[in-house]
Every structure is written in C-alpha cells, then in structure tokens.
Amino acid sequence: MKQYPISRDGWPYLVMLLVLMFISYLLWPWLVIIPGLLFLFVLFFFRNPERAVPGDELDLVSPADGVVMDVERVYEDKFLKGESIRIRIFLNIFNVHVNRSPMAGKVVFQTYRAGKMLPAFKSHASELNEKNYIGIENQYLRILVTQVTGFIARRIVCWADVGTELGRGERFGLIKFGSCTELYLPSNITVSVAQGAKVVGGQSILGRVNVE
Numbered sequence: 001m002k003q004y005p006i007s008r009d010g011w012p013y014l015v016m017l018l019v020l021m022f023i024s025y026l027l028w029p030w031l032v033i034i035p036g037l038l039f040l041f042v043l044f045f046f047r048n049p050e051r052a053v054p055g056d057e058l059d060l061v062s063p064a065d066g067v068v069m070d071v072e073r074v075y076e077d078k079f080l081k082g083e084s085i086r087i088r089i090f091l092n093i094f095n096v097h098v099n100r101s102p103m104a105g106k107v108v109f110q111t112y113r114a115g116k117m118l119p120a121f122k123s124h125a126s127e128l129n130e131k132n133y134i135g136i137e138n139q140y141l142r143i144l145v146t147q148v149t150g151f152i153a154r155r156i157v158c159w160a161d162v163g164t165e166l167g168r169g170e171r172f173g174l175i176k177f178g179s180c181t182e183l184y185l186p187s188n189i190t191v192s193v194a195q196g197a198k199v200v201g202g203q204s205i206l207g208r209v210n211v212e
Contacts, residue, residue, distance in 0.1 A: 003048060007098060007174060009157050010046025014039060046174075048098050051202035053169035058209040060102040060189065061169050062199040063145050064181035066091040070195050076184045079109045079135040079144045085185040087206055089199060097174045099147060099181055100202040101136060101166035109135025109144075110162050129180075132156045132173070136166060140209045144184040147175050169202035 006014070020035040053061060069088040076084040091097055113131045130149040135142060147156045158173035166172055175181070183206065185191070191207040193199065199206065 003171060005048055006043060007046040007048040009174060009176070010042055013042045013046075017042060045093065045097065047096060048171070049096060051100070051169060051200070053202050055205050055208075057104060057168065058140070058211065059205045060143070060183075060185070060207045060209070061100065062089065062201050062204040062206050063099050063102050063183055064089045064091055064097075064199070064201045065095040066181070066199060068193050068195055068197045068199060069180070071191055071193065074184075076144060078111070078133055080142060080184055080186060083187060084144075085187065085189060085191060085207075087183045087185070087191070087193065089181045089183070091175070091179050091181065096201060097176065097179065098171050098201065099145070099173045099175070101168060101170050101172055102143060102145065102183060102206065103136065103138060103141075104168045104170075105136040105138035105143075105166060107134060107160045107162055107164040107166065107172075108137045108142075109133065110158070110160065112156075130156060132158050134158065134160060134172065140211060141186055141188065143186070144182075145172075146182040146184070147173060148180040148182060149175060 017035045017039040021032050024031040024035055066089040069090050072086050074084055074086045111133045132147040134145045149156060155176040160166060160172040188210045189207040190210055193206050
C-alpha cells in the first residue's frame with residue numbers, strides 16, 4: 001500500500017473539518033477557530049512518518065510508539081498456543097498511531113474480536129476490549145501482534161490480510177485515537193526492554209532472536 005505523510009484513514013476527517021471551517025467562516029469568522037483547531041489535531045494524530053529501521057533480521061522492532069506497560073510471561077492460546085512473552089505498549093493520543101511489523105515475514109493468521117472500550121492502560125482491557133490479531137511467520141519464528149482499542153479509540157484499522165508479506169518495520173495498520181498494542185513472542189527471544197521504557201515504532205529494538 002502506498003504511504004503518505006498523513007495516513008489516508010485521516011483524510012475523510014480532514015475533508016469534513018475543512019467543510020466545517022468554510023461554513024463557520026461564512027456564518028461568523030471567529031467561529032472558524034474551533035474546527036480549525038480540530039483540523040490541526042487530526043492532522044497531527046494521523047501523521048505517518050518514515051522510519052529508518054535499525055539492526056538486522058534477528059532484531060525485533062517495536063510495533064508501535066508509546067510506553068511499555070509491562071513485560072510478562074503468559075499463555076497465548078490464539079496463535080502461538082503456548083507460553084509466551086507479552087510486551088504491552090500503551091499509546092496516548094499524542095503518539096503516532098500507525099502500527100508496524102516487528103519483523104519481516106508472512107501474515108499467516110488474522111482474526112478480529114468485538115469487545116468493550118475500557119481505558120487501554122487498565123490491566124484487564126486486553127481481555128475485554130475490541131481486538132485484532134495478526135500472526136506473522138518467517139524462517140526463525142512466529143509472533144503475534146494485537147491491536148487493542150481503548151476508551152477514546154473507536155476503530156481498529158488493519159491493511160494486512162492472510163498471505164500479505166511484510167517487511168521489518170513495514171506499516172500494517174493503525175488504531176484511531178488512543179490505544180494499546182501487544183506483542184507476543186516465543187521463549188527463544190532475548191527481550192531488551194522493560195516496563196516504563198519509551199519506544200518508537202519501527203525504530204526501537206524490543207528483543208533479538210536466539211538462533212543457536
């Protein structure tokens with residue numbers, strides 16, 4: 001998919017706000033400030049920057065911008081079907097919300113689950129909120145990335161389908177207006193981040209595959 005500095009998913013909002021700005025100006029020029037500020041916020045929220053991906057094919061990069069909420073060992077029953085390392089990343093409304101593939105590989109699993117809209121930073125939000133699952137596989141391992149909505153986030157967007165080949169750091173979707181992204185890894189990964197770390201999608205290295 002061709003990428004633009006402003007994600008295409010934000011364009012309808014921007015067009016609508018431009019129309020509102022025009023109408024507001026005709027009614028009362030000072031009124032244009034309200035839709036104008038909203039226009040600038042949407043422009044900022046849907047920014048889609050280019051990123052230089054560091055490391056090599058064994059390094060796993062962050063799937064999102066934000067703060068690491070926790071790094072835990074859990075049982076993952078959808079795709080990995082076993083003990084896994086889960087890294088949860090909280091995105092506030094000021095973070096870039098484009099999601100990126102942690103590694104190069106093929107999408108071999110994708111499913112969606114309807115759910116609630118609890119604040120994404122709550123510990124039980126992962127189990128109850130709306131969620132999209134993306135399973136990626138390459139010659140080294142299988143990983144699962146989940147997109148989780150939050151209290152403000154109302155829409156998960158995923159551009160990748162089963163069979164899609166993704167490059168390391170390549171964009172595959174976004175979550176609109178605040179959310180959480182989770183990464184489930186098998187146990188043969190050396191994790192290099194901890195709770196509280198600030199990460200940048202496609203740039204921050206979260207771990208490395210142990211191939212020996």
